[in-house]
Amino acid sequence: MVVLSIESFAKNDSNKVILLTDETSQIHVTSYFDFFLDTNARYSIDQISSHEFQDHFKRVTDSHILFDYLDSPIWLRITINNNQSIYNHSWYLESWGFDIKNVTFYFPKPNGTFETSTAGFERPFEERSVKHKNFNYFLDLRPSETKTYYLKIKRSYNQEFSFHLRTNEKFLSHSLNEYFLLGIYYGVLVIILTFNFYLFYRLRDTLYLYFPCLIIACIWFSLGRDGLGFQYLWPNSPWVNKLNNEKFVELIIILSTLLFSERYIQKYTKNKNVMKLTVWAILLKLLLFVNQLFFFELNYVNYIVITIIILLIPFSLGLYSLLKAKIYSWSYVFAYLCLFLVIVYSYSKSIQLFDNPVLNWYFVYPVIFAEMILFSFSIFNQLKFLQNQFLTANAEKTIALEKNNQLTQELNSKLKEKVRARTEKIEKMAADLAQKNVELQTTNVKLQELNSQVTQLNNYLQENNKILKSSVEEVTKDLALMKGLDFEDFKNVFPDKDTCLKFISELKWKDKYHCKKCEYNKFTEGPNHGRRCKNCNYYESPTVDTLFHKLKFPIEKAFYILYLSNRKDVDLTLNELSEILELRRETCWAFKNKISQAMEKVGHNKDLNGWETLALVHLE
Incomplete structure (x- = not known):
């Protein structure tokens, strides 16, 4: 039980002190932090922790701390007084939330300096001192000690923070309970996934392939959301976290749902319009996805509305088809509603249904769980429906066979009477058939001859196919070994100065524009693809602060x-380069030396980075 009374903390002029007593085992301490916004990221821990700087901190009044300045680091300060008489308690500070971009914790040392521990969403998991999906730090705070700790945080969105102080026992209990519940969640999803793979293996129906794709996408989404994937599956590949947060998994979930829904409807009623609308919905969703990544990014409200409309149109027509066929699949309807709720709640991270940020974050998990269970019920109901249809068809078939038997008996009696009359006629016909049989045998011999000729032609075609296949493989190999562009081909891509300046401008300001003089973010287009600040009228050329600044x-x-x-496959000498570009040898050498300095400055890796990443390196 958490015991936190008015006496559990004390106030002074600059800082609120958290008082740890013998009755205290865990405290939610987000509101006890002070913060400072380092807009230019220019302060060090020595400056931040200095006595003169303490008045710059402000009290945290909201769990989001700040709703703007996402590009600027935030310094947090917290002072803790351990007034416990128990010496065997260890205290941990936990920053709940897996997707903090970068967090550096500063531990005070007896000599007045600080020891640092850095981790984050964009850093390898193995760098963490405590191997946990959240950010946990051992405080090393003895009884009767008072220490002030600092954190430096960089965010990727306006996220809600939740900081907790816990004893070692509470930390272990909390972690085990959380991992246990997550294990149950993933275990049930894996069971449903395995069962549907079994159905696909036995029935060979794509319905039981689309649903596993949806389950796998939801598992991937959940692993990326709670941090277990980063901890256990890709600890040394933090770029997967970014991929998990850039709508890609959501795209797979929606496409899988559309395909599953279309196949589910077709199992009940054949409606070509549902198939057409599903195809159009998939195409529209792909276009929306490409637009969000590479062109004009929509506001999240507009994006959610468009996504729901894309899903709602084929769903509405499918539901109408089911109702028209008098099939009432409520589990299917509620599963779709759960999907809408998952999309809205997971994409709009600013929605807060509960006061507890942990509940807000994990709320989507029971919704996904309910969605998978409801879709599974829909499949079970459909299997029962198909089984009933099969039994009904068998009953109708049995009745039809009985009627056929009665008709057969009646016909047999009539046929017996006619058999005698037709026997003579049949004998005559048999003689004719014998003669025709001879003719057929002759024709059969001719057909066999033709068949042997066709076989020879087939063998010839197979040999030609092998030759063609080997030729294609050789051409493919030659294409794979082709080199890059020579200067003439490269000039077709970047033919003139205007094209190059436009490319530099788009590369330089692809994220967001900020004026170098006043940090204003509104601008007008200037000559040569430059940008002029609307606030101070400062004009900035695309080549400023790049490798091409003051190029001669x-x-x-x-x-x-x-x-x-x-490029590793081309190694031109300075003389060859000078001759190709019609430049002086010294000019080529000077610029290549400038490139080498840029590579050394940013630690450029030719295998991992493109050449355009060096364009924005500023050496002066």
């Missing part, structure tokens, strides 16, 4: 030198 020769030739520097 055509920028398109500099582009080609930079392009060649990132």
Whole structure:
């Protein structure tokens, strides 16, 4: 039980002190933090922790701390006084929430300096001192000690923070309970997944392939949301976390749902319009996905509304088809409603249904769980429906066979009477048939001859196919071994200065524009693809603070030198490069040396990074 009374903390002029007593085992301490916004990211821990700087901190009044300045780090400060008489308690500070971009914890040392521990969403999991999906730090706070700790946090969105102080016993209990519940959640999903794979193996119906795809996507989404995937599956690949947060998994969930829903409806009633609308919905969702990543990113409200409309149109027509066929699958309807709730709640991270951020974050899990259970019930109901149809068809078939038997008996009696009359006629016909049989045998011999000829032609075609296949493989191999672009081909891509400046402008300001003078983010287009601040009228050229700043020769030739520097298959001498680009040998050498300095400055890796990443390196 958490015991936190008015006496559990004390106030002074600059900082609120958390008082740990013998009755205290865990405290939610988010509101006890002070914060400072480092807009230019220029302060060090020595400056932040200095006595003169303490008045710059402000009290945290909201669990989000700040709703803006996502590009600026936030410094947090907390002071804790251990007034316990128990010496065998260890205290941990836990920052709940897996997707903090970067967090550095500063532990005070006796000599006045600080020891650091850095972790985050974009850093390898193995860097953490406590191997837990959340950020946990051992405080090393003895009884009668008072220490002030600092954290430096970088966010990727306006996330809600939740900080807790826990004893070692409470930390273990909380972690085990959380992992146990998550284990049950994933275990049930894996059981449903295995069962549907079994159905697909036995029935060979794509319905039982689309549903596992949906389950796998939901498992992937959940692993990326709670941090277990980062902890156990891709600890050394933090880029997977970013992939998990860029709508890709949501796209797979929606496409799988559309395909599953279409096949589910077709099992009950054949409606070609449902199939057409499903195909159109898939195409529209793919276009929306590409637009969000590469073109004009919509506001999340508009994005959610469009996504729900895309899902709702084929769903509504399918539901109408079911109702028209007098099939009432309520589990299917409620499962779809759960899917809508998952999309809205998971994409809009600002929605807060509960006061507890942990409940807000994990609320989507029981919804996904309910969605999978309801879809499974829908499948069971459909299997029962198909089984009933099979039994009904068998009963109708049995009745039809009985009627056929009665008709057969009646016909047999009539046929017996006619058999005698037709026997003579049949004998005559048999003689004719014998003669025709001879003719058929002759024809059969001719057909066999033709068959042997066709076989020979088939063998010939197979040999030609093998030759063609080997030719295709050789051409494919030649294509795979083709080199990059020479200067003439490269000039077709970047033919002039305007094209190069436009490319640099888009690369430089692809995320967001901020004026170098006043940090204002509104601008107008200037000459040569530059940008002029609407606040202070400062004009910034695309080449400022780039590798091409103050370039003394055509920028398109500099582009080609930079392009060649990132290729391993081309190694031109300075004389060859000078001759190709019609530049002086010293000019080529100077710019290649500038590129080498840029590579060394950013730790450029030719295997992992493209040449364009060096364009924005500023050396002056």
